[in-house]
Amino acid sequence: MRYSFGGDEHIFVEVDESMSLEAFFKALFITNAVRDKAIDGVTEICPANASFQIKYDPDKISPDDMLAELKSLEASAASAPSVIETRIFEFPVYYQDPWTHETLMRFRDRHQDPNASDLEYAARINNKASVQAFIDAHAGAPWFVSMVGFVSGLPFLYQMVDRPRQLEVPKYLRPRTDTPKLTVGYGGCFTAIYSVRGAGGYQMFGITPVPIYDPKSEVDYISDDTMCLFRPGDIVKFKSVDRAHYDHVTEQVAAGRFAPKMKPVTFSLDDFNADIDGYNKKLEGVLDA
Amino acid sequence: MLEIKAPGLATTVQDLGRPGYYHLGIPLSGAMDQLALTAANLLVGNDANAAGLEAVFMGPEIRFTENATVAVCGADLPPKLDGEPQPIWTSFAVKAGQTLSFDYLKQGARAYIAVTGGIDVPVRLGSRSTYALGALGGHEGRPLQAGDTLKLGQGRPAAAGRSVPEALRRGPTGSPVELRMLPGLYWHRITEAAGQQFFADTWKVANEADRIGYRFKGGAPLEFVPREQPFGAGSDPSNIVDACYPYGSIQVPGGTEPIVLHRDAVSGGGYMMVGTVISADMDLIGQLQPNTPVRFVEVDMAAALDARHERAAILDQIRQHLS
Numbered sequence: 001m002r003y004s005f006g007g008d009e010h011i012f013v014e015v016d017e018s019m020s021l022e023a024f025f026k027a028l029f030i031t032n033a034v035r036d037k038a039i040d041g042v043t044e045i046c047p048a049n050a051s052f053q054i055k056y057d058p059d060k061i062s063p064d065d066m067l068a069e070l071k072s073l074e075a076s077a078a079s080a081p082s083v084i085e086t087r088i089f090e091f092p093v094y095y096q097d098p099w100t101h102e103t104l105m106r107f108r109d110r111h112q113d114p115n116a117s118d119l120e121y122a123a124r125i126n127n128k129a130s131v132q133a134f135i136d137a138h139a140g141a142p143w144f145v146s147m148v149g150f151v152s153g154l155p156f157l158y159q160m161v162d163r164p165r166q167l168e169v170p171k172y173l174r175p176r177t178d179t180p181k182l183t184v185g186y187g188g189c190f191t192a193i194y195s196v197r198g199a200g201g202y203q204m205f206g207i208t209p210v211p212i213y214d215p216k217s218e219v220d221y222i223s224d225d226t227m228c229l230f231r232p233g234d235i236v237k238f239k240s241v242d243r244a245h246y247d248h249v250t251e252q253v254a255a256g257r258f259a260p261k262m263k264p265v266t267f268s269l270d271d272f273n274a275d276i277d278g279y280n281k282k283l284e285g286v287l288d289a
Numbered sequence: 290m291l292e293i294k295a296p297g298l299a300t301t302v303q304d305l306g307r308p309g310y311y312h313l314g315i316p317l318s319g320a321m322d323q324l325a326l327t328a329a330n331l332l333v334g335n336d337a338n339a340a341g342l343e344a345v346f347m348g349p350e351i352r353f354t355e356n357a358t359v360a361v362c363g364a365d366l367p368p369k370l371d372g373e374p375q376p377i378w379t380s381f382a383v384k385a386g387q388t389l390s391f392d393y394l395k396q397g398a399r400a401y402i403a404v405t406g407g408i409d410v411p412v413r414l415g416s417r418s419t420y421a422l423g424a425l426g427g428h429e430g431r432p433l434q435a436g437d438t439l440k441l442g443q444g445r446p447a448a449a450g451r452s453v454p455e456a457l458r459r460g461p462t463g464s465p466v467e468l469r470m471l472p473g474l475y476w477h478r479i480t481e482a483a484g485q486q487f488f489a490d491t492w493k494v495a496n497e498a499d500r501i502g503y504r505f506k507g508g509a510p511l512e513f514v515p516r517e518q519p520f521g522a523g524s525d526p527s528n529i530v531d532a533c534y535p536y537g538s539i540q541v542p543g544g545t546e547p548i549v550l551h552r553d554a555v556s557g558g559g560y561m562m563v564g565t566v567i568s569a570d571m572d573l574i575g576q577l578q579p580n581t582p583v584r585f586v587e588v589d590m591a592a593a594l595d596a597r598h599e600r601a602a603i604l605d606q607i608r609q610h611l612s
Contacts, residue, residue, distance in 0.1 A: 006535030007565030008593040012474055019521030019530045033308035046312040046533045048557055049521070053533035055311065058597065063590055071407040147531060149556035152423035156531060163520070170524060171559075188559065189521040190531065195314075196423060215413070215425040225427070227414065228313040 008058050012053045023050035024146045025269050028233055029077040047232045049146045082269035088235040090261040090287050094246040095135050095206035099180045104204050110174040118203040122169045141280050145234040153213035153228030157191040182208050187238035209249040210260050221259035293437040295350035302408050302427035304340040307416035310368035314556045318418035321552050322399055323458055329403035331611045332360035332380040334447030340417035344400045345612025348391025353383045358405045358446045364397030379452040397576040406444030414446030449550030461573040465491050465582035468570050475561035483512040494581045500553040503574055509545050511544035512523050531559045569596035
């Protein structure tokens with residue numbers, strides 16, 4: 001792992017240059033250990049995809065002491081079993097929806113392939129026979145929330161499949177100035193759900209009717225303590241839905257009668273690696289139990 | 290109560306910030322010039338963390354419906370009370386029915402307006418600060434608009450005519466302004482020559498300079514050390530696997546225009562960073578206007594901590610002077 005001081009108030013730790021579930025898990029374990037240790041002076045503990053960051057008050061703990069703490073936690077995390085207690089969500093996605101389509105058409109001049117939609121482009125460069133085949137792959141296996149951030153409550157999700165099956169798509173050549181709220185986007189090897197409307201560079205595949213950020217405390221299933229639904233380590237299974245289903249969920253949300261399907265679950269990285277498809281089937285079984 | 294007659298450019302309610310939620314993408318927010326807001330609050334008898342107004346480049350016009358003590362610190366944005374000039378960094382009395390307005394900006398970028406009792410907007414996640422990108426906190430999660438009304442909290446009015454001595458009115462000085470930084474993070478991704486050039490160049494504040502971050506232009510593009518891009522990082526040599534961004538970190542998308550993230554920072558992303566502006570100089574960035582010439586100056590951790598203590602000592606002197 002590579003440690004670097006981010007000015008006098010942060011320590012930045014790159015677990016690996018490349019994205020992998022192993023790197024993400026290591027970042028999650030060590031940041032959990034930092035939180036559990038309740039070190040005086042630590043103010044922010046931020047796990048990311050393959051790295052993490054600690055913000056601290058150097059008037060309370062010196063940069064060198066903070067660094068030593070992290071290194072000692074790295075050593076103990078290495079011997080811990082890769083098991084976490086987490087949550088699995090089912091998230092409806094209306095792929096090829098009219099709103100992201102209208103938006104992507106406004107920004108074709110910033111795209112690698114102005115004559116195709118984002119999904120058509122993504123399907124082609126990932127050697128999928130059709131857009132539907134690409135959607136089947138996207139919705140076919142669950143995803144880890146490997147980071148929450150960029151803006152409030154926005155999850156980065158990494159698919160729980162082996163490296164050859166990872167979908168990869170570049171970001172727009174130049175970022176858009178607009179992205180509909182709750183767009184399901186894709187950049188690099190990550191899905192993102194845009195928590196707020198705004199600028200963005202990820203390819204746009206669809207939209208979910210399920211709010212994930214609640215600054216006005218209007219949504220019952222999002223805690224007022226954080227205002228954000230997701231946290232790093234959550235597991236998400238996307239479910240492709242049609243317009244009628246999207247409209248139905250939107251109405252239910254507005255009426256305060258909706259909560260996404262969610263179950264607590266234990267995840268073991270070793271068991272997952274031993275049989276990826278079988279393990280994912282079991283996870284989906286938890287959702288339906 | 291305060292009645293907003295004209296809002297200024299992007300006037301927001303800010304206190305000292307909202308720590309503890311960066312891992313969810315919710316940044317600190319709070320005054321970009323923390324020392325100036327603290328001084329303004331102390332002048333009017335508030336706690337340092339009371340909410341005030343941050344006005345950028347252009348002041349608001351505010352009608353008071355009750356008596357209050359007011360202070361304006363930070364940028365030299367000259368206040369006027371019913372048209373009568375008032376001093377900055379100094380408390381003055383406002384009577385019910387009077388209107389506070391501002392002359393044109395003379396120096397700096399952000400003025401902090403503190404009012405006895407503080408601005409009483411709801412506390413959200415532990416803070417009254419506005420985070421406009423996330424529609425969170427402040428007054429309805431957004432910059433002020435004409436017609437808004439703001440309630441004041443309870444406070445003991447401080448005397449008028451109290452002043453912060455000129456020697457303690459900290460702001461950017463000299464030209465180019467020097468911003469001290471600790472190289473690191475992904476510094477190793479650029480060549481040694483590019484690193485030397487980065488410090489040698491004089492940069493200018495670009496127009497894209499706001500609470501999220503300050504962009505700089507005019508220096509030479511950075512040359513990267515060649516590598517095969519890691520899985521998940523993206524194809525541009527400035528791309529990394531999306532990671533956390535420290536406050537004050539200097540990212541360089543495409544290797545061309547550095548961006549220093551500030552109080553409303555995006556919490557992470559896929560661009561490499563060459564280092565981090567030290568905590569002592571973050572207040573100064575909040576006072577930079579577009580086109581200001583800036584140099585980045587390399588320091589080590591010992592110098593960063595010395596600078597941090599010097600800034601803290603100035604705050605202590607302000608406290609002692611006003612206690």
